[in-house]
Amino acid sequence: MVKQAVSKTGPSVSQDKHITFDVPLALGITLNSGQAFRWQLIDHWYYGLIGDVLVRLRQDESGVKYASTETHGKDIAFLIWHYLGLCDDLDEVYQRINTDDRIAGAILHYRGLRLLRQDPWECLIAFICSATSNIPRISATMEALAKNYGHPLELDGYVRHTFPTPYELSSGTEADLRRLGLGFRAKYVAWAAHMVRIGELDLSSLYGVPYADALGALMECPGVGHKVADCVLLFSLNRSEAFPIDRHIWRNLQNWYLDGHKLSYTNVLEWAWERFGRWAGYANQYLFYQQRQEGKKNLEGGGG
């Protein structure tokens, strides 16, 4: 008997395209390394938004396959290339940050993990929402904001919402945002939306200005401290020297490298710059990802 060929996909499925390159990339690890919160893996495709374009991505031997919604003339291949940070020379990065066995192990296991170039506005809100939270909750929060204040896009029958602009998000009051489950972060999100909308914080002006100036500008936002500002600098503003120090990284650096000494945030930062130089942010991301994977492993081991 011959099996009947039945198309499982709906009508008008987008044509897959392809970007070819020969630099290291670990797409799945990169999209799930805690930098971005809206990528969803469905049927072996990563669905998510890059700006106002809904895309699906899938890595193969020679690069990345993709399909997307209308791009309004934008070069989608370049958009993806840029978003994934494929222009960073990872060989140069590895050479500079590979200072010890621990980092060497992380590079070995997670080769191709990259720092993304996200939209600074979305990144700012995501990390304001990250305070005393966890990844599932941050993701849920970002989806709630998108569904309530963004607009829908459809790709092959699959619908996702854009992340709202500062103007769109400004239509929500603090009380509205609390109803979405933001908790004490609601006030900070509303405030940030207001500041960006009226131009008191101009995120696009922060590319390429001195680190300390960009940091200071971000920290003008209530609810944005040094750590959140470093996340925005590293994951969206292309500042590879930014080195976000959360409680876990702090404790681990203290044990692994600092002989148990408790240094202030600024002192740890200066230590990181001295050790890892201008690619310190990559060292941070590899150590962060490694510590998270080891945490998962320990949980599995305990369960049998």
Place this chain on the structure above:
DNA sequence: ACCATACCTCTCTC
């Protein structure tokens, strides 16, 4: 300058 504490409520765990 440093340290403790409150802040919302969701998620994971036992």
Place this chain on the structure above:
DNA sequence: AGAGAGAGGTATG
């Protein structure tokens, strides 16, 4: 299954 801890931080005393 339901209660209790803890959560990628920041602002405030």
